[in-house]
Every structure is written in C-alpha cells, then in structure tokens.
Amino acid sequence: MRDIHVKPVSYYPSENLEYPMMTEPQLITPNELFYVRSHFEYPFVDVHQWSLSIEGMVVQPLQLTYQDLLKMNLVTLPATLECAGNKRSLWDKKAQGVQFGLGAISHAEWRGVRLKDVLEQAGISNQAKEVVFQGLDSGQRPDMEEQVFFERSLPLEKALHPDTLLALEMNGQPLPFKHGFPLRLLVPGYYAMASVKWLHRIRVVQEAFKGPFQSIDYVILEKPNDYPHAKPVSSVVINSSIASPMEEEEIAIGQHVICGYAWAGEHSVSKVEVSTDGGKHWREAQLLDPDIAYSWRRWSLDWRVDQPGVYTLMAKATNELGESQPMKAKWNSKGYQNDAVHVVHVHVADAKLTENLLHGKA
Ligand SMILES: Nc1nc2c(c(=O)[nH]1)N[C@H]1C(S)=C(S)[C@@H](COP(=O)(O)O)O[C@H]1N2
Ligand SMILES: [Mo]
Numbered sequence: 001m002r003d004i005h006v007k008p009v010s011y012y013p014s015e016n017l018e019y020p021m022m023t024e025p026q027l028i029t030p031n032e033l034f035y036v037r038s039h040f041e042y043p044f045v046d047v048h049q050w051s052l053s054i055e056g057m058v059v060q061p062l063q064l065t066y067q068d069l070l071k072m073n074l075v076t077l078p079a080t081l082e083c084a085g086n087k088r089s090l091w092d093k094k095a096q097g098v099q100f101g102l103g104a105i106s107h108a109e110w111r112g113v114r115l116k117d118v119l120e121q122a123g124i125s126n127q128a129k130e131v132v133f134q135g136l137d138s139g140q141r142p143d144m145e146e147q148v149f150f151e152r153s154l155p156l157e158k159a160l161h162p163d164t165l166l167a168l169e170m171n172g173q174p175l176p177f178k179h180g181f182p183l184r185l186l187v188p189g190y191y192a193m194a195s196v197k198w199l200h201r202i203r204v205v206q207e208a209f210k211g212p213f214q215s216i217d218y219v220i221l222e223k224p225n226d227y228p229h230a231k232p233v234s235s236v237v238i239n240s241s242i243a244s245p246m247e248e249e250e251i252a253i254g255q256h257v258i259c260g261y262a263w264a265g266e267h268s269v270s271k272v273e274v275s276t277d278g279g280k281h282w283r284e285a286q287l288l289d290p291d292i293a294y295s296w297r298r299w300s301l302d303w304r305v306d307q308p309g310v311y312t313l314m315a316k317a318t319n320e321l322g323e324s325q326p327m328k329a330k331w332n333s334k335g336y337q338n339d340a341v342h343v344v345h346v347h348v349a350d351a352k353l354t355e356n357l358l359h360g361k362a
Helices: 066-070 115-122 351-358
Strands: 052-056 062-064 074-082 105-114 130-139 148-155 165-170 184-186 199-205 239-244 249-251 254-263 269-275 297-305 309-319 342-348
Touching: 052 115, 062 115, 066 165, 074 165, 105 115, 115 165, 115 199, 239 309, 239 342, 249 351, 254 269, 254 309, 269 297
Parallel strands: 052 199, 249 342
Antiparallel strands: 052 062, 074 105, 105 165, 130 148, 130 199, 165 184, 239 254, 254 297, 269 309, 309 342
16 A cells, blocks of 8 residues: 555535536435535534433423434425525625535425424423524634534524424435434525524524524625624525526527526515526526425526527526516625526527537537
8 A cells, every 4th residue: 555644634624515507407406416505514423312402491391312203293395495695606796705606505305393393392481582493513613712503593483384394304315414414404485594404402592592693694784794784684585597508608509498497485486587688688488397385496498599699698587476586686795695687698609610519529
C-alpha cells in the first residue's frame, strides 16, 4: 500500500446539496437526489438510545421510542420541500447565504404520525402558545458565543393541523440519515426550515420562541440588520422554475420543449404561462401533474424556433387565489423567497451550427 499522508480534517463542514434540475423532470424526487440543507455537522444518532420527548406546557409529559411511534396510526402525505434560500444566486443584487441555484427544492411522499395525535396524547395546557422543535444537531454560529441546537417553533394552529407530521419514512424507505433519521417534522406548505430533522425534543411553550434560527435567520429584512421590522418566513409563495432549456444553453433551430416545475405552498398552482420573447407575449403551458395538495406540478410547452439568435424565456405561475409571480422579487438582505418570474437566455444556433449540434459535433 502506498504511504499517503492525509491531513486530518478538524472540522466537518455542514453539507448542502442541490437537486440536479437538469435531470429528466420527475414528480417524485428519488431519495438519493433529494436536496440537502444542513446547518451543522451531522449529529451522532443511535436509534436504540434515541427517544422523542414531549414536555413543557402539557398535562402529561411523554417519552416515545422509535417502536412506540411505529405502532401509532401512520398516514402518508406527498409534499414538496423548498428551502427559503432557493434561487438565492439569481438575485440581481447579491444576498448573504448559501448561493443556491434552482435546486434547493424536491418532492417526496412522507409517512408518519400526525403531530396532533402526539400533542393530544400529552394534553396541551390552556396557556400554550407555540411548540418548539429541537434537532439533535448543534454547533457554533459565527454570531453567537454559545453552542446552539437547530431549533424552530410553530404556532399552535399549524402544529395541530392534521397534515403536520412526525415523518418516519420518505418514499417508502426509513428516513435517510441526511434527511433526519430517525424522525423529522414535516410542515407541508411552509418553507423547509420549519421541517426540523433529527427531531428528539418537543416543547410546548407559552411565549414566542426567539432562537437564532427563528429570529436572526429566516426573517425578511428589507434593510440589513433591520431586526425591529423583521417579518418571519413561513408559507411558501407561488413560484416556478424552467428546468430545460438551461441558462445560456445553445440549442438547434427547430422543435423544442420548454419544461419545468411550479409550486404554491398551501395553495394550488392554477396555471403557468411562458414567454419566449422576453415577456411581450405569453402562452399557457400544459400542466403535466394533477393538482395534489402541497405538491409541485411539472409543466411543458412546445416551442418551434426558426431564427437564430438569443431568446429570453420566462415562466410565470399563478395560484388559485389569482396571485402570480412578480417580474421582480422584493429584495431582502438574506435573500429569502426569490419568487421572481424565472428568466432563461438561450442561444439558438445558425443553420451551420444547428447541423453540428444535431450531429453531436458541437
Ligand atoms: N435539525 C435540522 N433540521 C433542519 C435543518 C438543519 O440544519 N438541522 N435545516 C432546515 C432547512 S433550512 C431546510 S431547507 C431543510 C432541508 O431538508 P433536507 O435536507 O431534507 O432537504 O431542513 C430543515 N431542517
Ligand atoms: Mo432552508
């Protein structure tokens, strides 16, 4: 064996992985391709030692094992998860945070216990206001002295919603480790920071939770550090992305399919319009998937192009309330919720280049 000296890594960075938008559009994201957003090093988890505690403003605190949860009433729910920082790299003016492209979004079929069932078993006291969820992962933030856990809260109403789950399975498999094994919260229709992974502790509290992932991050700041006017990020807004063709792609003269995804959080996507001339004219795309609650819908539009040149493609989705994506998103210093009409520039080759493209020579 060769003598290779590898310098030990003293710090395992947090892992962030995008779903590859350039793959064939699929309704359900395979677990191996599902995007990953993790703020800290992966935690150590031994499922035999692990349990879920429910404490705070409850009548009867509970401690549930993995087996206890598996024995409860399990329900299945498809839901799209989108990171609030999805498309952060697309802002004209740069915003701080992970520079995600189009792929901080994926879709899976989740199976688990209704959070409501567990909370009702513990019995919520009358003074309760919010429910706080703690993951097993913790670490240092650049802006704080002490080590902190990844923790988030939900208002009681969303916590008690029958679709808010304690998810044990993802696409028919036990939750993969990177997605929160053995248990994650699944808050459909909310940006995914709410869906706490490696969940081990639930606290019912009587005051607004102010942890850093609730009050420093995941708030809309119209000006940097304007915390007095911070607004929390919660429900996913109407949005869409063009998956193909890709930005700056070179394509042949002729027949093409423009396709992508549209999603609307707690609402439904009712239509997607596409422009191939920079927004002068719009045509309605075909929706390829049925309208399933909390689920993205693939869409496509056939496009014939006969003249070489640069074309500006745009996609704009509208929800069932009639709300459409804006041409320009409202900038905020942390770059959340980029819901602007998605713009893609494509280069349509001239006749000679088209020949080469079609014969794989380009
Ligand atoms: N415990 C824990 N839960 C977490 C996070 C985390 O870092 N730690 N990241 C959140 C964020 S910001 C997102 S976008 C989603 C990502 O979920 P995924 O990695 O399964 O795609 O998990 C959320 N839940
Ligand atoms: Mo996120």
